[in-house]
Amino acid sequence: MTARFRRLVETDRPPVALTIDGVAVTALAGDTLMVAMLTNGDALRSSEFAALEPSDGRRAGFCLMVACQDCWVWSAGGERLRACSTPVQNGMSISTQQPEATWANLA
Amino acid sequence: MGQSRVIIVGAGPAGVRAAAAVVRAGLRPIVIDEGARAGGQIYRRPPENFTRSHEELYGTEAERARAIHEDFAAIADGIDYRPETLVWNVADGHVWTARDGETQAIPYDALIVCSGASDRVAPIKGWQAAGCYSLGGAQIALKAQGCAIGHQVIFLGSGPLLYLAAAQYVKAGAQVAAVLDTSPFWLRVKAAPKLAAMPGLLWQGVKLLGDLKRAGVPVLTGVTPVEIEGDPQTGVSGVRVRHKGAVRHFTGDAVAMGWHVKPEAQIADLARATFAFDPATRQWLPQTDADGRAGNALYLGGDGARVLGARSAEVTGELAAMAALADLGLSVDMDRRRWLLAEKANYARFAKGLSQAFPWPHELVAAIPDEAIVCRCEAVTAATLRASVSTAHAQEANRAKSFSRVGMGRCQGRYCGHASAEIIAAARSVTLEKTGRLRGQAPVKPIPVALKRNDI
Numbered sequence: 209m210t211a212r213f214r215r216l217v218e219t220d221r222p223p224v225a226l227t228i229d230g231v232a233v234t235a236l237a238g239d240t241l242m243v244a245m246l247t248n249g250d251a252l253r254s255s256e257f258a259a260l261e262p263s264d265g266r267r268a269g270f271c272l273m274v275a276c277q278d279c280w281v282w283s284a285g286g287e288r289l290r291a292c293s294t295p296v297q298n299g300m301s302i303s304t305q306q307p308e309a310t311w312a313n314l315a
Numbered sequence: 316m317g318q319s320r321v322i323i324v325g326a327g328p329a330g331v332r333a334a335a336a337v338v339r340a341g342l343r344p345i346v347i348d349e350g351a352r353a354g355g356q357i358y359r360r361p362p363e364n365f366t367r368s369h370e371e372l373y374g375t376e377a378e379r380a381r382a383i384h385e386d387f388a389a390i391a392d393g394i395d396y397r398p399e400t401l402v403w404n405v406a407d408g409h410v411w412t413a414r415d416g417e418t419q420a421i422p423y424d425a426l427i428v429c430s431g432a433s434d435r436v437a438p439i440k441g442w443q444a445a446g447c448y449s450l451g452g453a454q455i456a457l458k459a460q461g462c463a464i465g466h467q468v469i470f471l472g473s474g475p476l477l478y479l480a481a482a483q484y485v486k487a488g489a490q491v492a493a494v495l496d497t498s499p500f501w502l503r504v505k506a507a508p509k510l511a512a513m514p515g516l517l518w519q520g521v522k523l524l525g526d527l528k529r530a531g532v533p534v535l536t537g538v539t540p541v542e543i544e545g546d547p548q549t550g551v552s553g554v555r556v557r558h559k560g561a562v563r564h565f566t567g568d569a570v571a572m573g574w575h576v577k578p579e580a581q582i583a584d585l586a587r588a589t590f591a592f593d594p595a596t597r598q599w600l601p602q603t604d605a606d607g608r609a610g611n612a613l614y615l616g617g618d619g620a621r622v623l624g625a626r627s628a629e630v631t632g633e634l635a636a637m638a639a640l641a642d643l644g645l646s647v648d649m650d651r652r653r654w655l656l657a658e659k660a661n662y663a664r665f666a667k668g669l670s671q672a673f674p675w676p677h678e679l680v681a682a683i684p685d686e687a688i689v690c691r692c693e694a695v696t697a698a699t700l701r702a703s704v705s706t707a708h709a710q711e712a713n714r715a716k717s718f719s720r721v722g723m724g725r726c727q728g729r730y731c732g733h734a735s736a737e738i739i740a741a742a743r744s745v746t747l748e749k750t751g752r753l754r755g756q757a758p759v760k761p762i763p764v765a766l767k768r769n770d771i
Contacts, residue, residue, distance in 0.1 A: 212446060212550070212568070216487045218365050218461035238362035243460045250550060251445050257694040258547060262686060264694040265547020268445035270730070272452035272459075273356055274349060275433045275579070277725035277761060278691070288763075295362065 212268055213246040226300040235296045242269055242279050242291035245302070252279050252291055253304045282307055318342060319643045322410050322423040324402050324582060327355020328379075328625050329429035329617025329632025331387045336636035337427075338393040340645050345395040345421060347402055347412060353387040355431055356451060357625040360384065361459045372458055374483070375519055379626065404757035405586040408612070411757075418766040425612050425639035428583050429632050430619035432576035437497075437540075437680045438734050439471070440687040442572065443694060444545030449730075450573025454480040463489035465569025469554045471540060473498040473673040474575040475516075478523040481571075485530045492567040494527060495556050497574070497676045499537035509668025512661050535563070539679060543570055574675050577733065578619050584755030586613045592748040596622075596670050597677055598733060599752040605656055607635030614639045627662035630655050680734045681741035689738065690731045692724025700735055704742040711751040715739050725761060728753045 221236040228245060235244030245252055251266035258265050269279035272292045279291040284301035319342055323333050326348035337344040346353075352360045358373065358380040373380040397412065404411035409420040434449035441447075448456075448464045450472055456462045457480075467490045470481040481494045503510075510517045527534055538556040545551040553566045580601050584590070588601035588609040600621055603609045607616050616635035617628035634655050637647045683689070685698035703709045703718035712735065715721065721735045722728035728735075732753045740747045 213456065213462040213464060214466050214489065215462050216457065216489060218361070218367060221364060238364045238460075240460060243456070243462055247462070255694065260694050262443070262688060262694070262696070263547040264443040264688065264691070266445050266550070268550065269448070270452060270691065271433065271449045271726075272455040273433065273449075274760070275726060275729050276449075276691070280725075 210250050211247045212250040213243055215247060224296050224298050226296060226302060228302050229304055239296045240292055241281065241289060241294040241296050241302065244296040245291060252281055319424045320422060321425045321427065321639060322347065322421060323427045323429065325355065325429035325431055325617065325619065326350065326353035326387065327357060327429060327431050327617060327628060328383055329628040331383050332629045332632035333427045333429055333616055333636035334394055335386055335390055336633050337640065338390045340640045343393060343395060345397065347400050348398045349401055351399050354384055356455065358383050359455060359459050401760060401762065402582055403759055403762050405582060413762045413766055416763065416765065416767060417769040419770050423612065425614060425643060426586060427614045427616060427635050427639055428586065428619055429617040430579040430582050432618035432622055433579055433729055434573040435575050435577040435675065435733060436572055436730050437574055437676055438683055438687055438689050439540045439543050440684055441543035441545055443688045443691050444543055444551045446545065446551035446568055447543055447570040447572065450476050450480055450571045451576065453571035454483065457483055457487055464571060465567065466490060467492045467567040468569045468571060469565050469567040470494045470571050471554060472573040475520055475669065476573060478520065478527065481532065482523045482526045485527060485532060491532045493565040494532055494534045495538045495554065496536045497538055497540065497679065498673045502674065503672040506668040506672035509664055510672065512664040512668065516665065575673065576618060576622055578622060580619060581755040581759040583609060583613065583615055583619065585757055587611050588613060588615065590752060595667065597675055597747055606638035607631060608638050623662045623666045627659060630658045630662065634659065677737050680737040689735055690721040690724055692726050693720055695719055695721050697738055700738055701742045704739055712736050712739060712753050713751065716753060722753050727756065
């Protein structure tokens with residue numbers, strides 16, 4: 209999958225291994241979860257409102273400063289994580305789907 | 316009764332200067348920082364294993380950034396520093412914090428809020444597409460993580476940060492497809508006398524423009540955004556704008572958008588600051604006296620009170636702390652205060668020039684097409700918002716929010732509030748002031764339901 213973010217500098221950092229929806233990927237120590245995910249793919253999650261028209265579809269965050277709450281992802285245990293403020297850690301297992309019941313789709 | 320209890324919210328330039336002043340007065344303040352390391356957003360530091368120097372990270376502001384970081388480190392033993400801690404409410408003389416699944420109610424005698432600012436964004440048709448980021452966010456990606464937000468980045472908006480962030484991207488080796496400024500160039504010329512209040516900063520701005528042009532980046536002023544093109548699955552693919560009567564298209568996979576910043580005034584609101592409408596910048600601002608007193612043992616400093624920039628934040632943060640100390644019966648240096656007030660006045664003059672040179676594009680916002688999304692949290696369109704005014708007879712911002720849910724999503728109106736007020740005012744043909752302002756609500760950011768109370 210295409211990476212959304214592009215690393216420009218400070219790439220000489222030790223690798224960190226994690227899984228995103230069960231797929232093993234590599235990030236760098238010191239990455240936020242957002243950077244770890246968006247250098248390995250082009251989105252963080254799907255919108256609950258994606259079925260509406262116009263669709264906001266897949267989400268990739270917006271503010272990077274803990275204000276917009278657009279970058280929520282989930283740990284394997286179901287804990288909600290804000291990807292822009294959560295440091296990546298070795299062995300993390302991340303889900304881009306809310307593990308529990310999803311909202312009713314009334315569209 | 317022991318020592319006076321002072322709480323400082325924020326550890327950017329204003330919070331750090333406030334903390335230093337309180338420590339100098341012999342008190343031990345609690346400093347609550349949502350970030351992991353002091354510096355705020357402007358002097359935000361990468362994680363500890365990053366190696367870029369202050370010069371590489373902060374350019375012309377390297378010395379100021381270093382001073383903020385070092386001065387904060389120097390007072391570490393004199394303060395109770397609480398990083399990665401959210402203030403989610405202020406009520407009955409207590410600040411409510413959240414960290415690691417626990418919440419505390421902390422009493423105070425003086426509360427100094429230096430909560431900083433966030434991007435002021437105008438909704439553009441298509442801005443919900445993945446790959447569209449706030450301008451501040453684009454800068455944070457580079458500063459704190461060494462990344463560009465995309466492989467070909469389009470900068471759209473107005474204000475000095477538009478040029479600064481774009482020039483920083485170019486310098487770091489990113490591809491910048493275009494810089495698209497909604498403000499016409501002649502407004503800059505007209506504002507020049509006020510901008511001359513800070514000749515150094517004015518010169519920096521001129522130099523940035525030169526850097527961009529030398530790098531071959533198209534810089535267009537006076538554009539009218541038409542659409543951010545993209546796909547719900549794959550995200551941003553380009554931007555269309557009108558410029559000098561023609562439609563121009565720029566290809567890119569990322570957009571950095573912003574029109575200056577605006578105060579993060581939610582905590583001040585919960586602490587019962589009064590707000591007044593500022594016609595010059597078309598927004599409601601918390602009211603303080605010249606020193607930063609907002610009443611009820613509340614003091615405001617930095618851009619969280621009024622956006623005057625990072626340099627001014629150091630001045631107003633210290634002033635707010637001195638006001639708090641004086642009200643607690645401690646002596647303050649009146650010569651120092653006079654000097655700080657004069658500095659603040661100069662920054663205010665410069666900020667006024669900036670708001671005239673790079674205005675908030677309120678006519679564009681009021682005229683956005685019905686099908687454009689206003690609320691990025693819940694994909695609510697301008698049509699739905701306008702219907703809440705016309706069909707449901709919502710007379711002001713909070714009513715329209717109830718009917719349309721614009722302002723009720725996870726960002727709690729941070730990124731739609733200013734725009735929705737413009738749209739409501741236009742739909743009702745009334746002044747912006749008459750639409751009122753979205754009330755602050757606790758919690759100011761989402762917190763887990765399962766927070767455990769643990770007062771110390």
